Amino acid sequence: MADIIKLLPDHVANQIAAGEVVQRPASVVKELLENAIDAGADLIKLIVKDGGKALIQVVDNGTGMSETDARLSFERHATSKITNAQDLYNLNTKGFRGEALASIAAIAHVDMLTRVESMDVGTHIKIEGSKIMAQELVATPKGTSISVKNLFFNIPARRNFLKSNQVELRHITDEFHRVALVHPNIEFHLYNNGSEIFNLPKTNARQRIAHIFGSKMTERLVPIGEQTEVVNISGFICKPEFAKKSRGEQFFFANNRFIKSPYLHHAVVSAFEGLIKPDVFPGYFVYLEVDPKSIDINIHPTKTEVKFDDEHALYAMLRSTIKHSLGQFNVAPVLDFEHDPNLDTPYAYKEKGAVLPKVTVDAGFNPFQQESSGGKGSTTYQKQSTKGWEQLFTGLDTENLDSFSSVEIETDTEVQGRIYEQDDKEVQTGITFQLQRKYVVSTLKSGMLIVHQNRAHERVLFEKFLGEITVKEGVSQQLLFPLELTFNAMELQVLQEIRESLQSVGFAFEDLNQETVKVTGVPILVSESGIGTVLDRMIAEYKEGIEESSVSQAELLAKALSRNLAVKSGEVLDAESQTALVNDLFGCKEPALSPFQKKTYTIITDSEIDKKMG
Numbered sequence: 013m014a015d016i017i018k019l020l021p022d023h024v025a026n027q028i029a030a031g032e033v034v035q036r037p038a039s040v041v042k043e044l045l046e047n048a049i050d051a052g053a054d055l056i057k058l059i060v061k062d063g064g065k066a067l068i069q070v071v072d073n074g075t076g077m078s079e080t081d082a083r084l085s086f087e088r089h090a091t092s093k094i095t096n097a098q099d100l101y102n103l104n105t106k107g108f109r110g111e112a113l114a115s116i117a118a119i120a121h122v123d124m125l126t127r128v129e130s131m132d133v134g135t136h137i138k139i140e141g142s143k144i145m146a147q148e149l150v151a152t153p154k155g156t157s158i159s160v161k162n163l164f165f166n167i168p169a170r171r172n173f174l175k176s177n178q179v180e181l182r183h184i185t186d187e188f189h190r191v192a193l194v195h196p197n198i199e200f201h202l203y204n205n206g207s208e209i210f211n212l213p214k215t216n217a218r219q220r221i222a223h224i225f226g227s228k229m230t231e232r233l234v235p236i237g238e239q240t241e242v243v244n245i246s247g248f249i250c251k252p253e254f255a256k257k258s259r260g261e262q263f264f265f266a267n268n269r270f271i272k273s274p275y276l277h278h279a280v281v282s283a284f285e286g287l288i289k290p291d292v293f294p295g296y297f298v299y300l301e302v303d304p305k306s307i308d309i310n311i312h313p314t315k316t317e318v319k320f321d322d323e324h325a326l327y328a329m330l331r332s333t334i335k336h337s338l339g340q341f342n343v344a345p346v347l348d349f350e351h352d353p354n355l356d357t358p359y360a361y362k363e364k365g366a367v368l369p370k371v372t373v374d375a376g377f378n379p380f381q382q383e384s385s386g387g388k389g390s391t392t393y394q395k396q397s398t399k400g401w402e403q404l405f406t407g408l409d410t411e412n413l414d415s416f417s418s419v420e421i422e423t424d425t426e427v428q429g430r431i432y433e434q435d436d437k438e439v440q441t442g443i444t445f446q447l448q449r450k451y452v453v454s455t456l457k458s459g460m461l462i463v464h465q466n467r468a469h470e471r472v473l474f475e476k477f478l479g480e481i482t483v484k485e486g487v488s489q490q491l492l493f494p495l496e497l498t499f500n501a502m503e504l505q506v507l508q509e510i511r512e513s514l515q516s517v518g519f520a521f522e523d524l525n526q527e528t529v530k531v532t533g534v535p536i537l538v539s540e541s542g543i544g545t546v547l548d549r550m551i552a553e554y555k556e557g558i559e560e561s562s563v564s565q566a567e568l569l570a571k572a573l574s575r576n577l578a579v580k581s582g583e584v585l586d587a588e589s590q591t592a593l594v595n596d597l598f599g600c601k602e603p604a605l606s607p608f609q610k611k612t613y614t615i616i617t618d619s620e621i622d623k624k625m626g
């Protein structure tokens with residue numbers, strides 16, 4: 013047999029390597045920003061178009077490159093940052109692999125302009141898919157400008173895999189923040205499609221955080237600091253009362269590099285123990301400085317996961333430092349969870365009348381009596397269909413099914429109405445009561461129905477909102493006095509992205525381009541005092557969701573709305589609301605599961621009860 017193994021040509025090897033380094037436009041942004049910082053720049057401009065799909069350009073005023081270096085920088089394993097393996101354990105630069113530029117040039121159209129201070133002219137290099145298209149001398153300012161156009165032009169599968177411009181822009185913004193947060197002494201600008209979205213002057217760490225996340229951050233931050241032989245810890249934590257329902261402003265940096273560390277995250281959370289509720293996350297900006305020898309940043313190609321030599325010691329120190337700050341700044345004693353009831357249950361159930369209108373059950377109603385079919389009782393609630401009830405019986409085994417086929421809801425002992433024979437008439441649920449302020453229990457003829465109030469309501473609201481977003485028919489409640497809310501640049505981006513969907517469920521906004529947004533209308537379910545909280549959480553949950561999953565925007569929003577507006581466990585429901593909730597649930601397309609795939613109800617059959625009785 014003939015020999016079949018061949019060495020891959022360089023451009024193919026580069027393209028394969030590129031798959032590791034460049035997942036999306038944001039990866040290019042990260043590499044280019046890091047190169048600019050390594051080059052000692054103190055002014056860096058990031059310019060993107062169409063979420064980076066059309067253009068990513070980084071302009072810096074750093075050292076620049078000689079003509080030879082400029083050409084070499086696009087070779088694989090070409091780096092000025094390490095010369096031997098030992099250097100790997102003593103890194104002070106962000107880059108060291110020497111493969112970023114080679115990888116990027118393999119899958120995009122790249123233009124580099126660069127000049128070192130000592131030269132009068134600079135170099136222009138044009139590369140497309142690893143092929144040098146042009147190299148010439150040019151007049152250009154000191155420093156380097158690299159533009160990357162048509163990313164993934166030669167890998168259509170990758171290109172098609174990219175998300176919307178807005179989503180890609182958000183990933184870019186995240187990378188931009190991660191870099192900007194560790195270099196407050198560098199001036200950064202970010203432009204998107206011609207308009208400047210961040211202008212970060214040189215300043216200190218606290219101000220940098222405020223410039224990025226909005227001025228309201230300044231009073232929320234509490235400094236932390238600790239110097240030991242193993243680690244220097246500095247940075248800020250957010251006061252416990254500003255802990256959020258979803259993750260967001262949580263940053264670890266090790267030796268000026270953004271890192272992810274679930275383990276250290278746990279250390280921070282545990283320091284807040286007793287000060288925040290278990291379902292909220294504290295915000296933090298933690299900067300760790302360790303001996304480069306004691307940290308391995310090389311274990312992950314995108315370099316956000318690191319290995320510390322002595323993680324346990326770090327954990328303990330971080331935890332005690334934060335505890336110390338919380339105590340020192342007297343944060344702990346002012347906490348009072350009961351103080352602001354809006355934090356936990358912002359919406360009195362009573363205000364939700366529009367979802368679950370009260371039903372007055374007419375106990376004397378007999379579905380078989382023709383005369384009464386017009387509704388003798390004062391039923392104000394219109395159920396969409398009674399079909400849902402049949403689904404109560406799916407999933408039960410046949411033995412049980414037999415006993416259930418003759419199920420009745422006991423509205424009244426006189427009434428022996430079987431729901432399957434009721435045709436279009438209203439389903440009558442019977443006696444309901446609340447158990448542990450968490451479940452609504454209803455009697456069935458052959459057993460007991462136990463509905464999880466929170467999950468059931470989530471299901472009901474989820475289907476309602478999903479429908480409204482799709483057909484754009486949500487009802488809006490106009491505010492007499494428009495409410496002014498402030499958002500930071502990132503939140504505004506998300507708001508703009510989901511604006512249409514929000515409008516279809518009933519939100520109305522004036523101008524969405526300013527830090528201060530006027531809300532002029534809200535869905536009927538949202539109480540005025542809860543608007544800010546709902547929008548904040550929606551934004552955070554949406555942002556988180558879209559990054560992790562491929563579900564549609566409509567579904568994500570419907571989920572977030574349902575989670576935030578559904579009646580919670582612990583809330584008291586009056587009898588009518590209980591009935592309406594059960595009816596609504598079984599009017600849903602998929603009553604059995606909440607939008608978060610949790611069981612909404614369970615049934616205990618008579619025979620099961622009998623069995624228990626022995």
Ligand code: ADP
Pocket residue numbers: 043047048051072074075076077085086090091092093106107108109110111112113114155156
């Ligand atoms: P690495 O950063 O891992 O060394 P890169 O492929 O990112 O690898 O860059 C290759 C080399 O090109 C760098 O080591 C550096 O010498 C040079 N370089 C890249 N970007 C710049 C820049 N903006 N300014 C000056 N030199 C740069």
Ligand code: MG
Pocket residue numbers: 043046047106107108110112113
């Ligand atoms: Mg680099």
